[in-house]
Amino acid sequence: MTTLNALVAVCLSYVFFLFVVAFVAERRAAAGRIRWLRSPIVYTLSLSIYCTAWTFYGAVGSAVRNGLEYVAIYVGPSLVMLGWFWVVRKLVRIGRSQRVTSIADLVSARYGKSNTLAVFVTILAVAGVTPYIALQLQSVTLSFEVFGADLAGGRFDRPHTATALWVAVGLALFTVIFGTRNLDANERHHGVVMAIAVEAVVKLVALLSVGVFVVWGLSGGVTETLARIDASELGTWNVAGGRWAGITFLSAAAFLCLPRIFQVLVVEAADESHLRTASWAFPAYLMLMSLFVVPIAVVGLDLLPAGSNPDLFVLTVPLSQGQEGLAVLSFLGGFSSATSMVIVAAIALSTMVSNHIVMPIWLRLTGGGASVSGDVRHIVLTARRLSIAGVVMLGYLYYAFSGGGAALATIGLVAFAGMAQVLPAMLGGIFWRGATRTGALAGLSVGFALWLYTLFLPSLGPGVLPVAMLDEGPLGLAFLRPQALFGIDGLDPLLHAIFWSMSLNAGAFFVGSVLSFPTPLERLQGAQFVNVFQHSPGPRSWAGRVAQTEDLMVMAQRILGATEAMALFRREARAQGARGDLPEPTPQFLERLERELAGSVGAATAHAMIGQIVGGMSVSVEDLMAVADESAQLMEYSARLEAQSTELSRTARQLRDANLKLTRLSVQKDAFLSQISHELRTPMTSIRAFSEILRDSGRLDAGERMRFASIIHDEAVRLTRLLDDLLDLSVLENGKVSLDIRAARLSEVIDRAVAAADAGAEDGALTIRRDRSDEDVTIVTDLDRLAQVFINLVSNARKYCEASAPALTIRVLTESDRVLVDFIDNGEGIGPEARDTIFEKFSRVAEQKAGGAGLGLAICRQIMARLGGDISYLPGQGGAAFRVEIAEASAMAAQ
Amino acid sequence: MTEGRPPLVFLERRSYRQRRVRDAARLLPVLGLFAWGVPLLWPRGEAAPGTASALVYVFAVWLGLVVAGALLSFLLSRGDVDDAREGGGDAP
Numbered sequence: 001m002t003t004l005n006a007l008v009a010v011c012l013s014y015v016f017f018l019f020v021v022a023f024v025a026e027r028r029a030a031a032g033r034i035r036w037l038r039s040p041i042v043y044t045l046s047l048s049i050y051c052t053a054w055t056f057y058g059a060v061g062s063a064v065r066n067g068l069e070y071v072a073i074y075v076g077p078s079l080v081m082l083g084w085f086w087v088v089r090k091l092v093r094i095g096r097s098q099r100v101t102s103i104a105d106l107v108s109a110r111y112g113k114s115n116t117l118a119v120f121v122t123i124l125a126v127a128g129v130t131p132y133i134a135l136q137l138q139s140v141t142l143s144f145e146v147f148g149a150d151l152a153g154g155r156f157d158r159p160h161t162a163t164a165l166w167v168a169v170g171l172a173l174f175t176v177i178f179g180t181r182n183l184d185a186n187e188r189h190h191g192v193v194m195a196i197a198v199e200a201v202v203k204l205v206a207l208l209s210v211g212v213f214v215v216w217g218l219s220g221g222v223t224e225t226l227a228r229i230d231a232s233e234l235g236t237w238n239v240a241g242g243r244w245a246g247i248t249f250l251s252a253a254a255f256l257c258l259p260r261i262f263q264v265l266v267v268e269a270a271d272e273s274h275l276r277t278a279s280w281a282f283p284a285y286l287m288l289m290s291l292f293v294v295p296i297a298v299v300g301l302d303l304l305p306a307g308s309n310p311d312l313f314v315l316t317v318p319l320s321q322g323q324e325g326l327a328v329l330s331f332l333g334g335f336s337s338a339t340s341m342v343i344v345a346a347i348a349l350s351t352m353v354s355n356h357i358v359m360p361i362w363l364r365l366t367g368g369g370a371s372v373s374g375d376v377r378h379i380v381l382t383a384r385r386l387s388i389a390g391v392v393m394l395g396y397l398y399y400a401f402s403g404g405g406a407a408l409a410t411i412g413l414v415a416f417a418g419m420a421q422v423l424p425a426m427l428g429g430i431f432w433r434g435a436t437r438t439g440a441l442a443g444l445s446v447g448f449a450l451w452l453y454t455l456f457l458p459s460l461g462p463g464v465l466p467v468a469m470l471d472e473g474p475l476g477l478a479f480l481r482p483q484a485l486f487g488i489d490g491l492d493p494l495l496h497a498i499f500w501s502m503s504l505n506a507g508a509f510f511v512g513s514v515l516s517f518p519t520p521l522e523r524l525q526g527a528q529f530v531n532v533f534q535h536s537p538g539p540r541s542w543a544g545r546v547a548q549t550e551d552l553m554v555m556a557q558r559i560l561g562a563t564e565a566m567a568l569f570r571r572e573a574r575a576q577g578a579r580g581d582l583p584e585p586t587p588q589f590l591e592r593l594e595r596e597l598a599g600s601v602g603a604a605t606a607h608a609m610i611g612q613i614v615g616g617m618s619v620s621v622e623d624l625m626a627v628a629d630e631s632a633q634l635m636e637y638s639a640r641l642e643a644q645s646t647e648l649s650r651t652a653r654q655l656r657d658a659n660l661k662l663t664r665l666s667v668q669k670d671a672f673l674s675q676i677s678h679e680l681r682t683p684m685t686s687i688r689a690f691s692e693i694l695r696d697s698g699r700l701d702a703g704e705r706m707r708f709a710s711i712i713h714d715e716a717v718r719l720t721r722l723l724d725d726l727l728d729l730s731v732l733e734n735g736k737v738s739l740d741i742r743a744a745r746l747s748e749v750i751d752r753a754v755a756a757a758d759a760g761a762e763d764g765a766l767t768i769r770r771d772r773s774d775e776d777v778t779i780v781t782d783l784d785r786l787a788q789v790f791i792n793l794v795s796n797a798r799k800y801c802e803a804s805a806p807a808l809t810i811r812v813l814t815e816s817d818r819v820l821v822d823f824i825d826n827g828e829g830i831g832p833e834a835r836d837t838i839f840e841k842f843s844r845v846a847e848q849k850a851g852g853a854g855l856g857l858a859i860c861r862q863i864m865a866r867l868g869g870d871i872s873y874l875p876g877q878g879g880a881a882f883r884v885e886i887a888e889a890s891a892m893a894a895q
Numbered sequence: 896m897t898e899g900r901p902p903l904v905f906l907e908r909r910s911y912r913q914r915r916v917r918d919a920a921r922l923l924p925v926l927g928l929f930a931w932g933v934p935l936l937w938p939r940g941e942a943a944p945g946t947a948s949a950l951v952y953v954f955a956v957w958l959g960l961v962v963a964g965a966l967l968s969f970l971l972s973r974g975d976v977d978d979a980r981e982g983g984g985d986a987p
Contacts, residue, residue, distance in 0.1 A: 067946060068934075071953055075931050078957065082964050083924025085917060226947040236943040241935040248931065276971055279920075280964030287957045294950055 007147050007328070014332055015170065018339075021198050022178045022191030029190035038270040040277035046193045046264045047282050048200035050077055050255060051289050052132070053139035053338035054412045056203060059290060061311035063297040069239045069247065074290045076251030078283035084275050087256065088265065090430055092275060094532045095266035099611075103262040103422060104352045110429035110529050111437035112522030118356035120444050121422055125259045125352060126391070127456070128418035129345050131411040133395025134402065136338035137164040139311075143334050146315050147327075168396040171342045175392070176385045179347040192343060193268050199336035204288060206333025210314055211292020213326055214299045218317075225295050232298045246495045250413065253420035253502075256427075259348035260341065267348075342392060350387035358383040402460075414459045417498055421447035424506040428513070433526045435509070438516035443509025447501045454485065455497035549582045552593065555609060559597055568596060675842040679722055679854075683715035725855040729841070732862035739782040739866065746819065747775035749783055750810060753790030757798060766798045767807040774812040777819055779886055785863045786886070789871065792856045793823040793882055800880070801827035822874060824881040835873050916970045923963055930956040 055073065062070040080088065091106075100106045104125065108118035141163045178191040219225040229235065255261055269275070300313030303320055314334065318326040362379060424447070425440040485500050518526065549569075556565040572583035572592070583589050590610055597606035690708045694700070700708075731737050754768055779786075797808045803826045813820040830838060839861045842854040857871075864871045864884065874881035931953070937944055 068949055068953065075953075078960070079924045079927050079931070082927055082960055083921070085920045086924065226951070229950065230945040230947045232946075234946050236945060237934070237937055237949045238939060238943060239934065240939075244934055245932070273972070276968040280961050280968055283957065283964065284961045287954065287961065291954065294946065 004144075004147060007144070007331070010328060010332070011335065014335070015174070015339075018195045018198065019174070019177075022174075022195040025194035026178065026191040038274075040271075040274040041281070042193060042197045043264075043269065043271075043274040044278040044281040044285065045197035045200035046268065047081075047261070047278060048203070048285055048289075049196055049260055049264060049340045049344045050258075051200075051203065051286070051337055052341040052412075053136050053334050054132075055289070056207065056334045056337040057139055057143070057311050057314055058412065059293045060297045060300065060313045061309070063234065063293050064301060064310035064313075066243075067234050067236075067238050068294070069243055070293060071290055072239075072244050072247035073251045074286040076248045076253070077255040078286050079248070080252045080255050081279050081282045084279040087427070087430075088279075089272065089275060090532060091256070091266050092269045092272055094430060094529055095269065096272070097532060098528070101267060101355060102348055102352045103257060103259055103426070104356055106262075106266075107422065107425055107429065107440065108356070110525055111425075111435075111440050112519050112525055114437050114441075115356060115360060117425075117437060117440055117444070118352070120441065120448075122349075122352040122356050124418060124421060124444070124448055125349055126394070128415040129259060129349055130391070130394045130398050131402075132415045133342050133345060133392065134399035135411055136342050137167055137396060137399045140164070140167050140335055140338045142309075142312060143315055143331050146312055146319070147331065164396055164399055167338075168342075168392050171339055172346070172389045172392040174339075175343045175346045175350075175388045179343065179350070179388060180381055180384045189268065189347065192347065193264065196264070196340045196344060199340040200285070202336045203333040204285065206329045206336075207289060207292065207314065209326060210296060210318060210330050213321075213323065214292060214295050214317065218299055218303075218321070219295065225298075228302070229294055229298050232301060234294065234298060234301075240492070242495050243492060246492075246498055247413070250416050250420055250494075250498055253423045254416035257419040257422045258416075259352065259419070260344040263344055263348040263351075342395070346388045346391045349391045350384045353387040353391070354380060354383035358387065410459055413494055414455055417455055417494065417501065418448075418451050420498070421451055421501060421505055424502070424509045428506075428509055429526070430529050430532075432513075433523075433530045434513055435526065436513045436516045436518040437522055439509045439511070439513025442512035443505045443507075446508040447505030450501035450504060451497060454500060455493065458493065549585050552585065552590075552610070553582065556593060556597065568593070672841060676726070679842065680719065683719045683722075687712050687715045687719075722855070725859060729855055729859050729862060732859065732866060735866075737785075737866055740784060741780060742783055743778055743780045744783050745775070746777045746779050746812060746821070747772055749779075749787050750775060750790060750821075753787045754794055756787070756791050757794035765806055766794075766801065767805065768794070769807060769809045771811065774814070777812065777814050779819060781867050781869075781886060785867060789860045789863050789884060790821075790823075792860050793884070796856065797823065797825040797827075797880070801825045803827050803879075818869075819886040821884045821886065822877075822881060823884070824874070824877045825879045827879045829875075829878070829880045830873065832875075835875070838873065839871075913971075916967060920967045920971065923960065923967065926963075927956070927960045930960070 055070075059070045059073075094100065095106065098106070098109050100109060104118040104121035107121050108114050111117050144163050175192075178195070179189055215222065215225045219228055296313055296317060297310065300308070300310060300317050304313070304316055308316060314330050315327055318324075318330055359380060362383070421444060424443050425435070428435040428443075429440065485496070488496070491499070553565060553569055556568065559565075560568065566581070569583060570581045572589050573581055576583045576586070576589070578584060594606045594610050597609065690712050694705065694708055694712075750770065794808065797806070801808070805826075807826050809822075809824045811822040811824065813822070839857050841858045860871050868887035870885040872883050872885075874883045934949065934953070937949070
């Protein structure tokens with residue numbers, strides 16, 4: 001005999017079994033062996049959380065009360081899944097490409113990441129789901145009581161809230177343990193999904209077993225059962241057309257909008273191709289779940305005493321026949337339905353609550369200063385755990401305070417109608433680019449308000465809304481009666497509420513969208529959602545983990561450089577204890593890689609790149625904006641670098657030039673020194689030679705002695721002159737010369753120079769032609785130095801002019817700003833090849849008459865430079881011609 | 896595949912067939928809606944059909960839709976072989 005204690009033991013061992021299943025699944029997922037966990041069968045089975053305890057037990061009750069109406073609740077989702085090519089496929093694709101974590105996240109992401117909308121949907125979900133959780137707790141408690149009552153031989157008047165509390169605590173614990181193990185970027189929970197799949201099998205097997213027992217064990221076959229149905233009080237089709245259509249629509253809408261369904265259908269979807277299997281397998285599952293409902297109802301009505309609760313026929317029929325084992329199995333089926341629903345609903349709701357309500361508030365309170373990622377992860381996990389506990393406890397409190405009973409029984413469809421209010425905003429968002437945030441907010445508010453007013457509050461019983469208000473409307477305004485809006489009376493309350501809330505919701509959504517203007521982010525997101533099939537990559541299965549790591553490697557090499565990337569990967573592989581050079585792409589490794597890459601390309605870019613490879617998801621608009629920001633910064637930085645490098649190369653060029661000049665100068669200096677030594681050496685050699693002759697040979701006659709002595713004297717004079725010239729040049733070059741500026745007539749200076757040049761000459765053969773009227777110019781300059789230049793030029797002409805009758809023309813030209821003095825002889829002139837060098841030191845045009853050291857013209861140029869004038873060779877004058885230019889200031893000042 | 900026909904035409908035929916299968920997949924829920932909408936036309940009260948026959952009708956429609964869905968799903972999965980070159984679809 002089954003005792004209550006044994007039942008508790010069965011329950012506990014079943015829960016323990018679920019723990020083991022979830023744990024093993026998590027372990028396998030962590031080890032990367034997820035092929036089986038991600039099979040389409042598991043996906044299909046996980047969708048079965050649509051069938052809660054309310055449908056497991058309540059379908060039979062519904063069949064007793066309303067005939068085949070219960071089928072409509074399964075028909076809606078079947079149609080949605082059979083029509084997966086229309087909506088579900090798009091939802092799953094969007095969910096993956098946008099990394100959607102919940103239905104609130106989807107709506108908010110579509111309308112420009114509006115957190116207001118997310119909060120709105122979250123509140124709607126909490127309001128709709130909490131009573132539903134209460135309903136699950138009630139059904140588990142009731143089924144416990146049935147066993148207890150059966151064994152005690154009596155009936156419980158009221159369900160014990162203690163049972164519900166224990167169930168709630170246990171469920172919260174399970175959900176916290178397996179629902180928040182990690183913060184997967186994709187929000188996938190392998191353990192939970194696996195446990196749900198197992199529970200789906202348990203509840204199907206349980207219901208089918210009872211059905212088979214009823215049809216073949218109690219009724220004697222299919223034909224007999226059908227006859228029995230027709231003979232029963234459910235014998236004729238009595239479903240109102242409105243209810244049939246309305247509930248079909250409602251269940252279809254709810255299937256798309258309920259947070260828990262969205263969780264398994266979209267968020268946990270591992271592969272788009274699984275939808276293909278689920279599209280027919282899930283309707284098949286629903287068909288099997290509803291197949292034996294009517295037979296059980298009919299047999300239950302036959303066998304059990306009048307007044308028995310038809311909601312519990314699934315349990316009480318086997319019990320009444322002494323089928324303890326079957327009853328326990330059936331109990332486990334109901335228990336599975338309830339627990340799986342609560343677990344997934346709690347996960348889905350807690351994700352929404354923590355992401356859209358707790359975290360924004362927390363970040364605002366802390367000033368958004370949580371820059372360390374690990375820090376935030378911890379907070380998110382804590383928030384999520386607390387949210388799970390909060391949601392389950394809220395359900396328990398609702399159950400405890402509503403006291404169970406009939407008020408709860410109708411809450412299933414009420415919750416459906418509440419969540420269905422999200423449908424216009426959701427479908428409009430994925431199919432219509434013109435949908436805006438304002439429209440979505442308007443639609444949701446109108447729908448939510450109408451749902452509260454016409455359905456939710458009246459459903460809570462007379463205690464909440466005063467009876468007078470239900471009957472006569474608020475403040476006596478009859479056309480605002482909650483269950484007969486605008487004077488349309490006599491409708492079924494549910495249909496009435498669906499009709500008004502959905503139509504006005506959709507209307508407000510449309511009008512609001514048409515009249516408002518979306519933000520840029522909203523428009524971009526809209527385009528991404530509506531045209532998701534053009535924007536996102538095709539369905540791709542996870543192509544093995546090593547292949548991914550290789551992709552990462554290729555990318556990392558491009559960014560970090562080959563050696564560095566190799567070293568990083570090898571280090572990671574070693575740290576993971578893996579053989580070879582490729583590490584597993586664990587979250588830790590990906591995080592580290594992202595940080596490394598972020599150092600090179602910026603955080604947002606790194607995140608987007610890794611996301612692209614690992615998740616196969618497309619990049620969101622916000623990512624793109626962040627990337628654009630970063631690249632703008634990088635470009636600015638590189639522009640600055642470029643400017644700096646231009647400046648550097650300019651400086652380098654200048655340095656190179658300076659170096660060249662220095663090298664040239666050094667070469668010149670060397671040449672100068674060797675020239676000097678040569679120049680000094682020549683006279684010294686002859687002085688030494690002749691002085692030795694004078695000393696050593698005593699028999700020299702007076703004439704010879706005289707000649708030798710005069711050679712020695714000449715050479716000494718030449719040396720002295722050379723040294724004088726060098727000294728002069730050095731003084732001039734160093735700029736240490738002090739000028740003795742005086743005013744004088746140019747003719748006087750030329751007179752002095754010609755006289756001085758003549759004085760040193762052996763012959764007076766040189767004819768000098770002058771035009772004294774031109775020379776009547778006053779100049780202000782260092783007269784001695786200028787005279788030195790003139791002397792040099794005149795004596796050069798005397799020395800080097802080859803003409804038979806050498807003549808020198810001195811021509812003076814007075815211009816407005818300067819005085820030009822030309823010295824032109826009638827010799828051969830200087831060849832073009834020598835003209836460049838005649839002003840250099842030690843340059844001589846002709847070697848034969850080496851009278852000087854070759855410093856004369858160099859000194860002249862230095863002097864003229866000091867005086868602010870110039871001296872240059874004047875070609876094309878029929879002989880050697882030099883032009884001395886006396887600067888303007890000197891000439892003008894004398895006028 | 897017919898002998899001597901260029902492969903290009905074969906591929907085109909195949910992708911054409913694929914698109915028609917997708918059309919069929921899109922049409923299936925509409926068909927289901929129609930079939931399950933038939934009970935709206937049934938009379939109520941005295942002339943109402945029996946629950947047993949209603950039950951048989953509803954579940955027959957269900958079974959038919961599931962079978963059709965499974966068939967279409969199979970045909971669609973064969974088409975994914977072609978998609979494989981784009982991004983590595985699941986092998987059927």
